[in-house]
Amino acid sequence: MTDPAGRSADEPHSIAPDALAERIRSGDPLTLLDVRNRDEFERWHITGDGIEAVQVPHTKFIQAQATGGVTDLVADLEDPIVAVCGRGEASAHAVGLLRDAGIDAKNLAGGMDAWAGLYVARELAVDAPATVRQYDRPSSGCLAYAIESEGEAAVIDPLRAFADRYVDDLEERDVKLRYAIDTHVHADHVSGVRALESRTGAEAVVPAGTRDRGLAFDDGVATTALEDGDELRVGDATLTAVATPGHTTESISIRLDGVLFTGDTLFLEGVGRPDLERGDEGADAAARRLYESLHGRVLELPDGTTIAPGHYGDAADPRSDGTYAARLGELHDRLGALSASEAAFVERTTNDLPPRPANHERIVAANLGRETVDDETAFELELGPNNCAIAD
Structure with a gap:
């Protein structure tokens, strides 16, 4: 063994x-x-x-x-x-x-x-027209997802370090990968979207705003840019892009009937930090955008919607089956940030922030195609806690 x-x-x-x-x-x-x-x-x-x-x-x-x-x-x-x-x-x-x-x-x-090399896959219990598997990296709390329906799949927020793992798991179940999706430009891990496109021919998908952040890949890969409301069909399931800027300007969430994959917008123990893209000077404005996304988009969904986040921290409690997810209504009742006024929300999400993720500037550069890193370097860059959340 x-x-x-x-x-x-x-x-x-x-x-x-x-x-x-x-x-x-x-x-x-x-x-x-x-x-x-x-x-x-x-x-x-x-x-x-x-x-x-x-x-x-x-x-x-x-x-x-x-x-x-x-x-x-x-x-x-x-x-x-x-x-x-x-x-x-x-x-x-x-x-x-x-x-x-x-x-x-x-x-x-x-x-x-x-x-750092441990990666655990568990089926996420959801009331949805698809099978959802949650991939958990305990060393950093990074979560990715595979949504499968009728022999087709989409992977959300894949890690490059585990690109072969997604491929092997899907091939074992005779499932074809159609889409590899990022919800935003990650600052804590190197994205696996382009690696999956290269290995499988799956369509590489990113938020439309990623181009405004300087997407600079020159490898000839045609990248699909999702706008708010755009849909992707996976078997009998439909994935819909929901614009949720704040953590970053281009952040989106992905909605499957009954489930919202929130990336770094909403976590089980808090919300996304607003300072990673534009630093401390832009944090207040980003926090206000995050407040608007949460109150104008996310909290408008039914309370029974399953929130499937992009990360978890020590304060997050897993379900009895080991997965990390919760009903939206439970989070609304539990997280003070979701019931705070806009002013209070901005205050609590911009003060006393934890350290930024290690090597976040180089990781962002790699995810935008501005810097080329090999697999070993990519693995080393992302070692450590993700620190993308503001715990409630």
């Missing part, structure tokens, strides 16, 4: 990335012992309900092996302990020392590389 990064998950005293993700999702208490350097830990580490993340550099374990005192390094930590490093090697050494000292510890097989 191997983890998604191709490394063995059958090593003694190890835990596979998917097993760790399930444990985090369940909320069971767990200590994550990160043995990378402090700057690596602060830039990105594993979080979640019930997780206590602690950083102790591997050099201290090497010193303790020579001088004794391994138990002193974890004296204040609660069992069980899962150790993690970049590739699972330094943490495996630390786990060996801990277990020799009688401490309940396991190693994350493949380390943070394998964690």
Whole structure:
């Protein structure tokens, strides 16, 4: 058995990335012992309900092996302990020392590389004329979707790192990919739309406003630009573009009967941040546009509409089946941002913002075709939390 990064998950005293993700999702208490350097830990580490993340550099374990005192390094930590490093090697050494000292510890097989390579597909329970599968990347909370009907499919907000995964999954079910759709110019991950077009011949689809942002691909691929109200037919299902600017000027949501795929407009725990496209100076105006999109477009839909977001964070609670979605009425009742006045909404979405996604400027440039990055670089650029949401 191997983890998604191709490394063995059958090593003694190890835990596979998917097993760790399930444990985090369940909320069971767990200590994550990160043995990378402090700057690596602060830039990105594993979080979640019930997780206590602690950083102790591997050099201290090497010193303790020579001088004794391994138990002193974890004296204040609660069992069980899962150790993690970049590739699972330094943490495996630390786990060996801990277990020799009688401490309940396991190693994350493949380390943070394998964690970033984990991608879980689950069927999303919806009352709609299509089958919907939600793709979940636990390391960043990125969500993508495959909508299937009568042997045809569309994929919404695909990640380039997992382009082959969508293709393989659809081929396994003998489903033809007709459309690869982005809801906006992503700032946290490299888009898989053009990779899917190249691999399958599917139609590459982006919001019409993407051209105004400087779409600059010169590879000859004909990209379909969706305007508000435009429709795409997938088998017996119809996908309709709904203009929802605010997070970015070109942002759209995609409506399927009974479901709204909101991209980065509306999340289970908040709304999209308004400062990524034009910085702090343009955040107020973008926040007002987001308010108008939410109140004039999204909240006009029936309360029973399933909201399928583009991301989730630690504050989001999954359904019992592990998927991330909620009824619109539930979100309206739960999220203060949806009942706030416009002035209060602008205030809460422009003040005390979290750090911007790592490498967001280069990721945007890649998604617009202004910068060419290979697969390895693309994977490295998007490592870390997405930070695209303003938690309520």
